[in-house]
Ligand SMILES: *[C@@H]1O[C@H](CO)[C@@H](O)[C@H](O)[C@H]1NC(C)=O
């Protein structure tokens with residue numbers, strides 16, 4: 001109010017002018033205070049007329065289609081402009097004048113605007129349980145959603161509804177070519193939507209059954225690293241989002257952004273509205289990320305992503321840490337590969353790429369990856385060795401144990417017989433046979449104890465077992481070879497076949513590798 005006052009030391013002429021100006025100002029303000037009558041013609045919800053309204057108050061007008069509900073609009077004062085103005089009306093309660101068609105295919109002619117977007121997505125959600133979700137329907141849904149992302153404003157409710165639609169589709173686990181074509185579209189749209197959602201608080205999160213999205217706007221001055229973690233009570237569902245400043249130890253999926261990413265957060269420190277946003281997403285389903293070019297590898301974790309608005313984060317010195325829980329335990333110790341979703345792979349259909357991501361740690365339950373850029377991350381398991389199912393694996397193990405056991409048993413009997421009966425042991429043929437049996441028995445023994453010994457997870461022990469296995473296998477083969485040489489000498493060169501120290505030489509050849 002200071003500027004309406006005139007200082008006493010001012011000249012009288014100026015004083016009069018000053019008082020006049022102040023009066024004019026006051027008059028103007030009172031005249032402008034209040035919003036004038038305003039008509040609103042809407043294409044889908046009918047025409048509304050807003051009466052003169054005093055500032056800082058809200059007026060309600062009955063909806064055209066459902067008069068029991070009302071549209072609200074508030075009249076507010078702009079401090080800078082010193083005048084009142086109408087805010088955008090809130091017409092979410094008002095129904096569309098015309099009913100939306102009862103099939104997804106017929107929705108293609110409906111043009112999406114801010115006015116009907118919420119109604120249309122709600123309607124799609126309502127139609128989904130009866131939808132076939134074939135190529136055509138999926139394409140229409142994708143097109144509608146991308147129209148929505150084009151709209152200027154996106155409320156949290158709208159984002160939630162759109163994610164619920166995607167969630168529904170993902171949970172159907174459609175694994176075909178049509179679906180692959182819209183993966184790219186879905187990923188790009190959710191990303192864009194995340195950044196567009198209007199919010200007044202520092203962060204927003206949208207969680208559906210299997211999808212989670214979090215958008216934060218951290219203060220770059222205080223940024224000291226940020227971790228996003230997802231926990232779940234039911235294999236990728238019933239999600240819960242948490243954020244903290246250091247790494248998550250136990251989470252279904254988490255991403256940790258190092259402190260050095262501060263440089264990407266923009267320099268508009270003073271104005272919180274102009275700081276860059278960080279977006280994290282979680283996909284509790286693998287059906288969206290199919291890569292036909294993979295032969296032996298499969299995605300065996302859920303997918304998590306991180307990005308910074310309007311920034312392409314590449315070639316970081318300090319890596320981004322991605323921790324992913326395996327969907328099924330990696331019991332077979334299958335090789336793991338840390339990967340990111342490469343939108344350009346497979347002629348634009350997208351696929352997994354290992355470039356820039358390294359495996360830092362892995363065990364049965366978790367894999368930790370270091371990546372030098374921000375995208376969608378996952379972990380592939382090389383199933384070349386574990387393609388056999390668990391039950392088949394058990395049966396095969398049992399069979400080989402039974403076989404080896406029987407073989408060892410009879411080899412043992414043979415050895416015992418030869419060792420106890422001096423008479424049968426005397427000639428060279430039986431001595432060679434004895435050695436062959438010994439080599440085979442040892443081979444069987446090592447093979448049988450193999451899995452027990454390796455279960456200690458001692459590299460030294462593992463190497464020893466492998467060496468023994470190799471040694472006895474070679475020994476067995478050599479003794480077989482010696483046996484045939486012996487038969488050759490005995491049967492073909494029957495007469496001049498005397499070799500001095502025959503068995504000693506054989507032993508050297510047979511056991512000395
Ligand atoms: C519009 O009104 C509904 C309830 O009438 C409310 O839930 C919603 O938050 C409002 N939307 C906006 C943008 O104010």
Ligand SMILES: *[C@@H]1O[C@H](CO)[C@@H](O)[C@H](O)[C@H]1NC(C)=O
Nearest residue numbers: 202203204205214241242243
């Ligand atoms: C969002 O911010 C509010 C207040 O700043 C905080 O209480 C809440 O825990 C945050 N939520 C997430 C998921 O970060």
Ligand SMILES: *[C@@H]1O[C@H](CO)[C@@H](O)[C@H](O)[C@H]1NC(C)=O
Nearest residue numbers: 342344345346353354355356
């Ligand atoms: C993986 O990504 C890198 C970097 O983006 C690219 O140079 C490379 O060609 C990609 N590999 C494949 C197999 O697409």
Ligand SMILES: *[C@@H]1O[C@H](CO)[C@@H](O)[C@H](O)[C@H]1NC(C)=O
Nearest residue numbers: 328329330362363364365366
């Ligand atoms: C993996 O998880 C199972 C069950 O949750 C647990 O018993 C086991 O000790 C874990 N293994 C490792 C190596 O952490």
